Amino acid sequence: MPSKQDQYFSKTLEKGLSILNLFGREHPSRSLTEISTLTGINKTSTYRMVNTLIQLGYLRKSLNDKSLRLGPKAFSLGHECFHGFDVYQGIKPIIDKTFFEHHISIDSALIDGYKLISLYRREMPNLVSFHLPLIMDELYARAMGKIVLANLDSAALDSYFSTLEPIRMTPRTLVDIQDIKADIKATKTRGYSINNMEYIAGVISIGAPMMNLTTKSVVGAVSLDFPSKDYPLESIEQQYIGVLLTLAGEASDLITNAGIRS
Amino acid sequence: MPSKQDQYFSKTLEKGLSILNLFGREHPSRSLTEISTLTGINKTSTYRMVNTLIQLGYLRKSLNDKSLRLGPKAFSLGHECFHGFDVYQGIKPIIDKTFFEHHISIDSALIDGYKLISLYRREMPNLVSFHLPLIMDELYARAMGKIVLANLDSAALDSYFSTLEPIRMTPRTLVDIQDIKADIKATKTRGYSINNMEYIAGVISIGAPMMNLTTKSVVGAVSLDFPSKDYPLESIEQQYIGVLLTLAGEASDLITNAGIRS
DNA sequence: CATTTTGTTACTATAATAGTAACACTAATT
DNA sequence: AATTAGTGTTACTATTATAGTAACAAAATG
Numbered sequence: 001m002p003s004k005q006d007q008y009f010s011k012t013l014e015k016g017l018s019i020l021n022l023f024g025r026e027h028p029s030r031s032l033t034e035i036s037t038l039t040g041i042n043k044t045s046t047y048r049m050v051n052t053l054i055q056l057g058y059l060r061k062s063l064n065d066k067s068l069r070l071g072p073k074a075f076s077l078g079h080e081c082f083h084g085f086d087v088y089q090g091i092k093p094i095i096d097k098t099f100f101e102h103h104i105s106i107d108s109a110l111i112d113g114y115k116l117i118s119l120y121r122r123e124m125p126n127l128v129s130f131h132l133p134l135i136m137d138e139l140y141a142r143a144m145g146k147i148v149l150a151n152l153d154s155a156a157l158d159s160y161f162s163t164l165e166p167i168r169m170t171p172r173t174l175v176d177i178q179d180i181k182a183d184i185k186a187t188k189t190r191g192y193s194i195n196n197m198e199y200i201a202g203v204i205s206i207g208a209p210m211m212n213l214t215t216k217s218v219v220g221a222v223s224l225d226f227p228s229k230d231y232p233l234e235s236i237e238q239q240y241i242g243v244l245l246t247l248a249g250e251a252s253d254l255i256t257n258a259g260i261r262s
Numbered sequence: 263m264p265s266k267q268d269q270y271f272s273k274t275l276e277k278g279l280s281i282l283n284l285f286g287r288e289h290p291s292r293s294l295t296e297i298s299t300l301t302g303i304n305k306t307s308t309y310r311m312v313n314t315l316i317q318l319g320y321l322r323k324s325l326n327d328k329s330l331r332l333g334p335k336a337f338s339l340g341h342e343c344f345h346g347f348d349v350y351q352g353i354k355p356i357i358d359k360t361f362f363e364h365h366i367s368i369d370s371a372l373i374d375g376y377k378l379i380s381l382y383r384r385e386m387p388n389l390v391s392f393h394l395p396l397i398m399d400e401l402y403a404r405a406m407g408k409i410v411l412a413n414l415d416s417a418a419l420d421s422y423f424s425t426l427e428p429i430r431m432t433p434r435t436l437v438d439i440q441d442i443k444a445d446i447k448a449t450k451t452r453g454y455s456i457n458n459m460e461y462i463a464g465v466i467s468i469g470a471p472m473m474n475l476t477t478k479s480v481v482g483a484v485s486l487d488f489p490s491k492d493y494p495l496e497s498i499e500q501q502y503i504g505v506l507l508t509l510a511g512e513a514s515d516l517i518t519n520a521g522i523r524s
Numbered sequence: 525c526a527t528t529t530t531g532t533t534a535c536t537a538t539a540a541t542a543g544t545a546a547c548a549c550t551a552a553t554t
Numbered sequence: 555a556a557t558t559a560g561t562g563t564t565a566c567t568a569t570t571a572t573a574g575t576a577a578c579a580a581a582a583t584g
Contacts, residue, residue, distance in 0.1 A: 008533085010314040011571075012541075013278035017318065017339075024342035032562060042543055047563070052272040056279065057374060062521050065550095066562065072372045072522070075347040076379045077279075079396050080286035081340025085332045110334045112319060117338045134341050259324050260334075270564085273540075274572075295530060304574055309532070327581090328531065 015041050016049045020058060020074065024134075029067045090254045091120050095222075098247050104240070108210070108251065109136070109144050110220040111262050114160050116144055119220065126227050128202050138199065140166055140180045141173050143207030144221035146193035149184050151209050151218040157184070170201045192244060195223075196233055204228045206236060208248035213256040220255065222248050277303050278311045282320060282336065286396075291329045352516045353382050357484075360509050366502070370472070370513065371398070371406050372482040373524050376422050378406055381482065388489050390464050400461065402428055402442045403435050405469030406483035408455035411446050413471050413480040419446070432463045454506060455483075456499075459490055466490045468498060470510035475518040482517065484510050 018039050022030055030038075036046040050068060053059040057073030082088070087110070095106050099122040109116040116136045139145030139160070149157060166175040174180045187193045193207040203225055210220040224244050226236055280301050284292055292300075298308040312330060315321040319335030344350070349372070357368050361384040371378040378398045401407030401422070411419060428437040436442045449455045455469040465487055472482035486506050488498055 007571085008310045008313045009317060010274055010278065010310055012272055012274040013311060013314050014318060016272065016275035016278065017320070020343070021339060024346040028346055028348050033560080043562085044544085044564090045542060048270045048272050048541075049275060051270045051563095052275050055271060056276060058279070060522065069520075070343060070347045072347075072349075072374050072379050074343040075350060075372075075381075076374070076396055077283060078340040078343025078345075078347070081282070081332060081336040082344055083340075084286040084290055085334075085337040085340070086290045087334075088337060110337075112334050112338070117334050119337075134338055258331075260322065269540085293530075294532095305531085306533090306575085307573060310572075 012049075015039065015045065016053065019046070019049050019053065023059075023068075023070050023074070026133075029062075029069050031067055035068070087254065087258050087260060088120060090258065091251060094247070094250050094254065095120055095122055098243065102240075102243055104243075105225040106222065106247070107132075107144065107205075107225060108220065108222045110210075110260070111148055111218065114139060116142070116148070116221070123225075126230065127225060128200060128227060138167065138169070140164065140183075141169055141195070141199045143193045143195035143205035143223040143225075145207075146184065146187050146195065147207040147209045147221050148218050150187040150193065151211075169199055170197055172196060172201075173198045192241060193221075194233070194237075197228055202228050204231065204233055204236060206240065206244055208244045210248060210251045210255050212259075212261050213252055215261050217262055219260045219262050220251075222251055274311075277301065277307065278315065281308070281311050281315065285321075285330075285332050285336070288395075291324075291331050293327075293329055297330070349516065349520050349522060350382060352520065353513060356509070356512050356516065357382055357384055360505065364502075364505055366505075367487040368484065368509070369394075369406065369467075369487060370482065370484045372472075372522070373410055373480065376401060378404070378410070378483070385487075388492065389487060390462060390489060400429065400431070402426065403431055403457070403461045405455045405457035405467035405485040405487075407469075408446065408449050408457065409469040409471045409483050410480050412449040412455065413473075431461055432459055434458060434463075435460045454503060456495070457485075458495055464490050466493060466495055466498060468502065468506055470506045472510060472513045472517050474521075474523050475514055477523050479524055481522045481524050482513075484513055 019035055022035060022038055032046060032050060033043065035050065036043045039046065041049070050059060054061055054071070057071045058077070059068050059074070060071040061068055091108055095108060099106055103124060105123045105127045107121045108119040110119055116139065118132060118134050118136065136142065136145070139149055149160065152160070161177060161181070164177065166173070166177070166180065168175050174183060195205040195207070197204060205223045205225045207221050207223040209218045210222060211217065212219050222244070224240055281297055284297060284300055294308060294312060295305065297312065298305045301308065303311070312321060316323055316333070319333045320339070321330050321336070322333040323330055353370055357370060361368055365386060367385045367389045369383045370381040372381055378401065380394060380396050380398065383394070398404065401411055411422065414422070423439060423443070426439065428435070428439070428442065430437050436445060457467040457469070459466060467485045467487045469483050469485040471480045472484060473479065474481050484506070486502055
């Protein structure tokens with residue numbers, strides 16, 4: 001948790017970046033007041049920040065209505081930030097290798113607070129095609145989320161549950177807090193997580209943690225995803241746990257070398 | 263040209279973003295003093311900005327040496343900025359359509375100052391594979407650059423030439439300023455630009471402008487790229503000018519609707 | 525071990541931002 | 555057409571955040 005009140009923290013920069021973060025695939029356009037209310041920044045300050053971003057080319061303003069959109073500079077910054085992220089470059093070959101060896105769908109993600117940031121993903125054509133968001137909230141309903149929760153310390157876990165309001169996404173989603181807690185406990189002793197069609201109907205996943213081996217802390221997770229009609233859970237557990245744990249081990253080595261920590 | 267001295271411009275935000283812009287594929291790691299000298303920001307202020315970016319997760323610091331790298335937050339911001347850019351989403355189908363109809367390599371870019379920002383690209387396997395940078399400086403040596411220059415007003419063109427120091431990239435690259443000026447003039451009357459192996463040996467390109475039809479200004483360009491061994495320049499000019507101009511027209515419509523202007 | 529370089533902290537004058545409030549302008553409603 | 559509500563933009567200062575100097579610590583270098 002950052003101590004944001006020291007002298008060596010720029011609130012202005014934080015505000016500016018929080019504005020840029022409001023734009024994305026599902027929000028290509030926003031208005032000034034919308035930005036002001038969403039960020040909690042007063043309207044004049046919002047205007048200053050937005051105006052700055054426009055002048056620098058990160059945002060642009062429609063002429064008719066004055067709605068704001070991403071500008072060319074945001075596009076190029078985005079490209080560089082995406083492809084310049086060394087962990088992304090490092091995990092690609094690891095996941096690709098496993099993908100071509102075993103022909104299974106694989107996903108990976110990093111923790112950011114109590115969210116998962118999707119890192120790199122390969123999907124088999126047999127899987128129900130689902131367009132996953134880049135940042136995912138539902139830790140309790142996904143294999144990657146469960147294994148992350150199982151590796152948090154009890155204080156962090158309490159803090160997570162204190163604000164949690166589970167949403168039922170499939171008939172099998174766990175929505176009772178006690179059920180979720182029990183599942184997390186089981187996951188911890190098991191060493192890997194199971195998502196039995198709780199997030200998307202027809203998809204079974206197993207997950208393992210990406211650990212920083214130096215600090216002994218979770219920083220993300222990998223998962224293998226299977227179509228339930230072709231793969232019963234029992235056979236997955238018999239055949240693929242080794243693959244999963246090997247992959248997670250390789251990913252953990254990468255993470256540890258890169259010095260990622262949460 | 264932005265008037266950056268008004269009250270409604272945040273210098274702090276500008277500095278913070280300029281730091282983030284120093285990172286990318288070819289510069290995954292940088293030191294504090296490096297950042298300070300490159301941006302011209304005083305060391306303490308750099309420290310404040312960098313510290314902020316670290317606390318927010320946009321940068322991370324190596325434990326041993328204290329070198330800085332992009333963090334997970336920069337990765338997710340990058341992804342959203344890239345895929346949330348509506349012009350990118352809009353130009354994809356246009357270029358894909360032409361690509362599948364004519365089986366030729368196609369490139370597109372937007373202007374940013376006197377640089378080109380690569381937008382979307384499709385490449386045929388017959389083309390010499392070249393890894394283009396996302397931001398390109400050599401306007402004088404590329405088809406997309408030439409057509410952009412040909413559409414600038416004389417003041418802007420003078421300003422461009424006043425700082426230009428051409429680099430010879432192939433035996434055919436124009437390095438004499440007078441030669442370049444003559445070529446720009448010829449391009450202007452021709453209506454499309456020709457790059458005859460001046461940027462990469464063995465690659466001939468033709469370029470046309472993406473115009474904002476409302477403001478009558480250039481905002482970018484598209485180009486068709488051919489391997490010179492299979493396509494002599496004469497046959498390209500006979501067969502593909504129509505394709506090029508149609509594509510440029512469609513791209514211009516998109517740009518105009520989006521309200522992109524330079 | 526001495527020397528240079530790089531990162532971090534202390535301190536304060538100055539400049540930049542926050543926030544209130546008023547204003548212009550458009551869109552919606554009557 | 556007139557009224558209202560809403561959004562974006564500007565004016566104006568108190569406040570506070572930042573810039574920059576300088577000193578210091580900690581590595582890196584020789």
